[in-house]
Amino acid sequence: KQEVTQIPAALSVPEGENLVLNCSFTDSAIYNLQWFRQDPGKGLTSLLLIQSSQREQTSGRLNASLDKSSGRSTLYIAASQPGDSATYLCAVRNTGNQFYFGTGTSLTVIP
Amino acid sequence: ETGVTQTPRHLVMGMTNKKSLKCEQHLGHNAMYWYKQSAKKPLELMFVYNFKEQTENNSVPSRFSPECPNSSHLFLHLHTLQPEDSALYLCASSQGGGQFFGPGTRLTVL
16 A cells, blocks of 8 residues: 655744755555645645656746655755745555545744 | 535534535546545545546445535535544545645534
């Protein structure tokens, strides 16, 4: 069964810093990997989707990379802002309609 | 209205009540999902529907009963719940790519 791990569980950084969130998965036979943001008590907002054939995706200050063979993905956030404070989740999709989620990284950006 | 919507947004119910959660997606997706999110725990997949047919049931207690009348609508019928069922219930949809989530229903069982 696919297992997804996110490290660190929590991260606190001063405003303006660049930071990296990590996601690892045990089964490299994935269809895609998706990064989400979740604000407290709210639903998940999709940030980036990387297909298994892709190495990275970019959206604004966010860049996500995928190394399928090693079972790793990183989410890079440039020039962090207090509004980036949230929990960040990664999810991998195997063949079919099964999605496996990590436990998330809780990010706090200090003004 | 676009995306995935869920109603109600908040629900408080007693253990003997019967209530239903509703999810609607306006994205033309063929798959819909129910997840449970409890404090300090990862998302737990509950049910998956693909083209209105249930394809996954992750050992969910029978007090949760899903219904998918068409590809755009998904319900979760609740009866005789327990206090430990209090959580955020999230609906999502997908088609060939990533998932799109609704805002969730915050359920409190007294």
